[in-house]
Amino acid sequence: MNGAADNAIRLRGLDREYGDRAALSGVDLDLPSGASLAVLGPNGSGKSTLLRILATLLRPSRGEVSVLGSSLPDEAWKLRGRIGFLGHEPLLYEDLTGRENLEFQARLYGLPREEASARIESDLDLLGMSRRAGYRVSDYSAGMKQRIAICRAVLHRPALLLLDEPDSNLDPEGREAARALIGHPKEIGWASGMTVTRVAVSHDPERAKAEADQVLELAIGVGA
Amino acid sequence: MSGRGLKQLSILTTLVMLAGLLLVFFWVPMDDVEGFRQKVFYIHVPLAIVALVGFMAGGVEGFRHLRTNDRRHDANSYVFIHMSVIFGVAVLITGMLWAKASWGHYWVWDEPTLVSFLIVFLLYCTYYPFRYAIEDRDRQARYASVFAITAGAFVPLNFMAVRMAESLIHPRVFATSEGGLPGSMMFTFLVMLVAVGLLWITLVKLELLGKQTSGQVSKLRRALEAEGFATSADPEGTVGRRIAPNLESR
Amino acid sequence: MTPSLQALGAIVAKDLRTELRTMRSLPAMILFAVTTFIIFRFGLDRTALSGSLASGVVWTTLLFAAVLGINRIFLPEREEGGFDAFRLAPVDRPVLFVAKATVLFLYLVVLEVIVVPVFAVFFLNDWSGLVPLIPVLLLTNLGFAALGTLISSMAVNSRARDLLVPLLLLPLVVPLMIAATGATSPLLDSGGPSFDKFGTWLLVLGLYDGVFCLVGYAVFDFLLED
Numbered sequence: 001m002n003g004a005a006d007n008a009i010r011l012r013g014l015d016r017e018y019g020d021r022a023a024l025s026g027v028d029l030d031l032p033s034g035a036s037l038a039v040l041g042p043n044g045s046g047k048s049t050l051l052r053i054l055a056t057l058l059r060p061s062r063g064e065v066s067v068l069g070s071s072l073p074d075e076a077w078k079l080r081g082r083i084g085f086l087g088h089e090p091l092l093y094e095d096l097t098g099r100e101n102l103e104f105q106a107r108l109y110g111l112p113r114e115e116a117s118a119r120i121e122s123d124l125d126l127l128g129m130s131r132r133a134g135y136r137v138s139d140y141s142a143g144m145k146q147r148i149a150i151c152r153a154v155l156h157r158p159a160l161l162l163l164d165e166p167d168s169n170l171d172p173e174g175r176e177a178a179r180a181l182i183g184h185p186k187e188i189g190w191a192s193g194m195t196v197t198r199v200a201v202s203h204d205p206e207r208a209k210a211e212a213d214q215v216l217e218l219a220i221g222v223g224a
Numbered sequence: 225m226s227g228r229g230l231k232q233l234s235i236l237t238t239l240v241m242l243a244g245l246l247l248v249f250f251w252v253p254m255d256d257v258e259g260f261r262q263k264v265f266y267i268h269v270p271l272a273i274v275a276l277v278g279f280m281a282g283g284v285e286g287f288r289h290l291r292t293n294d295r296r297h298d299a300n301s302y303v304f305i306h307m308s309v310i311f312g313v314a315v316l317i318t319g320m321l322w323a324k325a326s327w328g329h330y331w332v333w334d335e336p337t338l339v340s341f342l343i344v345f346l347l348y349c350t351y352y353p354f355r356y357a358i359e360d361r362d363r364q365a366r367y368a369s370v371f372a373i374t375a376g377a378f379v380p381l382n383f384m385a386v387r388m389a390e391s392l393i394h395p396r397v398f399a400t401s402e403g404g405l406p407g408s409m410m411f412t413f414l415v416m417l418v419a420v421g422l423l424w425i426t427l428v429k430l431e432l433l434g435k436q437t438s439g440q441v442s443k444l445r446r447a448l449e450a451e452g453f454a455t456s457a458d459p460e461g462t463v464g465r466r467i468a469p470n471l472e473s474r
Numbered sequence: 475m476t477p478s479l480q481a482l483g484a485i486v487a488k489d490l491r492t493e494l495r496t497m498r499s500l501p502a503m504i505l506f507a508v509t510t511f512i513i514f515r516f517g518l519d520r521t522a523l524s525g526s527l528a529s530g531v532v533w534t535t536l537l538f539a540a541v542l543g544i545n546r547i548f549l550p551e552r553e554e555g556g557f558d559a560f561r562l563a564p565v566d567r568p569v570l571f572v573a574k575a576t577v578l579f580l581y582l583v584v585l586e587v588i589v590v591p592v593f594a595v596f597f598l599n600d601w602s603g604l605v606p607l608i609p610v611l612l613l614t615n616l617g618f619a620a621l622g623t624l625i626s627s628m629a630v631n632s633r634a635r636d637l638l639v640p641l642l643l644l645p646l647v648v649p650l651m652i653a654a655t656g657a658t659s660p661l662l663d664s665g666g667p668s669f670d671k672f673g674t675w676l677l678v679l680g681l682y683d684g685v686f687c688l689v690g691y692a693v694f695d696f697l698l699e700d
Contacts, residue, residue: 019361020446057558059362059699081564091555095492107484108563110477152559290696347645354642357632363699367628370693371642374624377689378646381682385649388678389656 007066008033008160008197009054014063016049023049027063029216036184036198038208041218047201048088050218051162054199055085068160068197081109084158086166086182090149092137098148099124099133102155109156116155119190123151126189127177142169147178154181157190163200184211230429237422244412244419252412261325266413268318270420271311272341276379278308278424279348283376286369298365299469301372303431305351307424312345340386347375365469435469481565485573490580492550499543500584507539507589511596523597529658532593533651536586537618537644543581544622545639547574548630561698571623571694575687579619586611603661606669610661613679614654620683621646624690627697653678 011029015022024046031037039047052058054067056076065072070079085091092101099120106116124130127147137145146169153161166182167175180189185196202208209215248266282304289297319338320330333339354371358364493499514531515521523531551557551570560570590611594601621643629638657675660668 055562057561080562083562085558085562087555087558089555089558091559093488093492093550093554093556095496095550096488100488100491104484104488105559105563108481108560108565110480110564290693343645343648347642350638350641350645353634354628354632354638357629357634357638359633363631366696366699367631370624370628370696373693374646374686374689377685378649381685382649385652385678385682388674389652 006032008035008068009037009199010064010066012064014050014053014065015061016046016053016058017061024053024218027216027218031197031199031214033197034185034195035213036211037200037214037216038212039199039201039216039218040203040205040208042220045218045220047218048164051085051087051164051199051201054160055083055162056080057085079160081156082159084153084156084161084182086149086153086161086163088164088168090137090145091152092145092148094138095136097134097136098129098140098144098151101137101148102133102151105152105155111156119155120151123155123181123190126180127151127174143171143174146170147174150178150181154190157194159194159196161196161198161200163198165201165203167202230426230433233422233426233429237419237426240415240422241419244416247412247415252408253406261322264318264322264325266416267420268315268322269413270417271318272315272337273417274420274424275308275311275315276341276344277421278304278311278428279344279379280376282308283372286372286376289365289369290373295365295469298369299432299435301369302355302469303428303435305348305372307428307431309345309348309351310427311420311424312341312348315341316345336387336389337383340383343382343386344375344379347378351375368469477564478566478569481563481569482573482576485570486576486580489573489577493581499546500581503539503542503581503585504588506542507535507585508592510535510538511593515596521597522599524599524662524664526655526659528597528662529655531597532590533614533655533658535593536582536589536614537647537651539585539589540582540618540622541640541643543578543585544618544626544643545629545636547578547623547626552630557698567695567698568691570698571627571690574627575619575623575690578622579615582615582618583612586615598662600662600664600666603663603667606661606667606672607658609676610654610657610679613676613683614650616683617650617679617686618647620686620690621650624686624694624697627694631697650679650682653682 007030009029009031011027014024014027014029016024027046027050029037039050041047049058053060053065053072056067056072056079059073067079068082070076072079092098093104096104102120102124103116106113106120111119121130124133127150129144129147129151132140132144133148137148140148146166150166153163161182163182166178170178179187182188182198185191185198188196200208200212244266248263252263252266254260254262282301285297285301285304288294289301316338319335319341323332323335323338324330351368351371355364355368358367511531514535518527518531520527551560561567590604590607594604598604622639625639625642625646629635629642632638653675657672657679660670660672
């Protein structure tokens, strides 16, 4: 795993500002394909901003950004459909049921109907949501929303997982169950035959350092 | 865009404007029917034409901003539209004066050009609250460009629709600007058109220069603050600067 | 079915299903329109309308009812993260524009199917002008849908959403209103429908629709970025 071609993510001098305020400055990173990266740092250090830039949801202000071989922001369109993004917001429609949300997502990603529904059922089952997937999202607790959001993020079997505090709102049981869907690439059940790279923002340095292959620590306004 | 040439441009504008006004008041013959009040025509119509061209040029600059993502085009678009709105106020006032002098009413609904202009003017007035409502600078610039393009496409369509509405209901009696202008009137009109156009360009350049300067000033101030030399009483910038595009060079 | 068409269908179906379930926009639009007719009844102090007065009342009412729907068309995308989810998906951006314009168009059709007959019952002595009114309604809906989607997508990401939609939209639809009322008023004449300049006005409507469908389709990309 050496050489730039094997890097899932390569950052050089990444800056991002909001108006006059710098959220990220001079972030460098090389993350090999198939590895797991933990992003650590205090509130306001730009962890979520970094994740949104990698997800093509936010433009970098300057610097070199290469994700899965596509350079951002110019080649962002090449990454569509290859990223599994789990942010602070669950990105679920409140007036649809959990299952309808996932079915909508599957159609948006052009998944074949049978394959999609098989996948949806098995993922829901893994997270213990099968029975409750028929309720509207607005009736869910935060933890249930998070579980459906996890299913949503991996439904299309992305090559890159970008997770912003994936454990938030989950009970210990839920965390354990979620590992099969969004854990370390080696633990992920659906990833057989493909290389999955994982980037997760975490607030638990001990656990993150133990579980991740690589750690990126952000400080306020400055990159690692 | 720098301040160079601005002085020469200002002098040229003044000279042409002066020449135009002299022609209007002392050279061009009185209109047979309307008499002295017809002279409003020489200022009203050039103002309207320049304002409309300015609006559409704002749309073109908006388009270029979206294509290149270069902030200067957004600034151009903003200043073009801003200046044309100011000219628009003058168009409406001179138009109303002319209407009062000619027909005895300040407003006549069967003058399609004036009515169209009012609609266009109202649309562009919403440009300011629209910009103000969007906080993120990049998004503000991008959305403003979309507005400029949409409104630019709207201008000719609107004129067409309003004119059709009038001519379909009752054929127009007056031929205000097109056709049948005697040579001397045409010449005077063209001189005034050039003069007003130059005035617009001069004011636009002045405004852009001012923006650039205040952008540099705030950049310098921030640099000083960062070094600990000064504190700002107005860290976020004034309201005016928040609506207007920021022209700091990076 | 191409991926774009499938995504388009998915978004339209999602929106219609949500509307059927929550009844958030359409009932309000219909109720608003009917109440406005009653206000016109007393404001104008007329029990029967014809010609330009009838067409003015019906179009003013439809326009303001449409604004209610336009205000809300992007709300779930904004507040429940639909924009982000859409931007991550392998779908061309203009698909969202077309999908939302389609939904808006369908809302307007439903609104008119209910509200125009109510108008006829309330005010019209002669109903024979209603059938040729259909193409006018459809073409005007298309213009509302294209412009409304464009304006709504801009306004929803700003601080003054409810204020901006009517502020930006009303001047932009003046030509649409001129053409729609121009075509409608001869249809509702008291002496029975006449087709004075009918084709010309339809042409103007079509041209206007065409221009703003294209503008919306072309610039929508830039409204989705962050």
